[in-house]
Amino acid sequence: MFTMIFACDTKGAIGKDGDLPWRQSSDLQHFKRVTMSKTIVMGRKTWDSLPKALPGRRNIVMSRSSHDDIEVLDFDAVLALGEDEEIMIIGGGEIYALFMEHTKEIHRTIVHTEVEGADTFAPSLDGEGFHLIGERHVQAGPRDEHNMTFQHWIR
Numbered sequence: 001m002f003t004m005i006f007a008c009d010t011k012g013a014i015g016k017d018g019d020l021p022w023r024q025s026s027d028l029q030h031f032k033r034v035t036m037s038k039t040i041v042m043g044r045k046t047w048d049s050l051p052k053a054l055p056g057r058r059n060i061v062m063s064r065s066s067h068d069d070i071e072v073l074d075f076d077a078v079l080a081l082g083e084d085e086e087i088m089i090i091g092g093g094e095i096y097a098l099f100m101e102h103t104k105e106i107h108r109t110i111v112h113t114e115v116e117g118a119d120t121f122a123p124s125l126d127g128e129g130f131h132l133i134g135e136r137h138v139q140a141g142p143r144d145e146h147n148m149t150f151q152h153w154i155r
């Protein structure tokens with residue numbers, strides 16, 4: 001089974017210049033809680049944006065080239081993994097689009113801002129058959145740039 005997790009602005013933007021377009025410590029904590037101990041799958045560009053593998057999780061990278069420092073799997077191999085366990089799809093834009101039709105559950109954080117010059121976007125949930133089953137509004141804390149809303153969707 002596939003579960004997606006992403007944070008987007010009010011227009012669906014998730015990235016700019018190869019990085020996250022905000023500093024949202026509360027969302028990173030939420031991400032850690034939701035993904036801990038699970039298998040996470042990311043695209044090579046998202047991998048490049050991280051300082052190192054995320055601890056306490058099996059890190060899998062999708063790439064069309066081989067890499068020595070990390071486990072790399074192709075699309076079919078990741079699909080096969082999802083038959084036996086919950087796989088967390090953690091981005092970025094290309095990888096969300098690839099797995100959208102296979103995804104049963106989405107953790108979406110709306111970051112209450114509009115990023116100027118964003119270059120990467122999350123897939124739209126419109127018409128995809130997802131239902132909102134939980135929503136929590138959170139005021140920006142001392143290490144957040146914006147207020148946010150944590151949402152949980154299933155289909």
Ligand SMILES: NC(=O)c1ccc[n+]([C@@H]2O[C@H](COP(=O)([O-])OP(=O)(O)OC[C@H]3O[C@@H](n4cnc5c(N)ncnc54)[C@H](OP(=O)(O)O)[C@@H]3O)[C@@H](O)[C@H]2O)c1
Nearest residue numbers: 006007015018019020043044045046063064091092093094
């Ligand atoms: N806000 C959020 O929640 C969030 C989460 C994650 C990432 N992001 C942001 O998203 C941006 C990166 O997203 P992106 O769309 O540019 O890149 P990406 O999805 O992270 O990675 C794209 C790469 O994945 C590999 N790939 C794609 N399809 C594949 C396939 N079918 N088989 C094997 N490999 C495949 C390719 O790697 P090779 O080129 O090596 O072949 C491709 O260049 C960054 O700005 C990042 O900060 C935001």
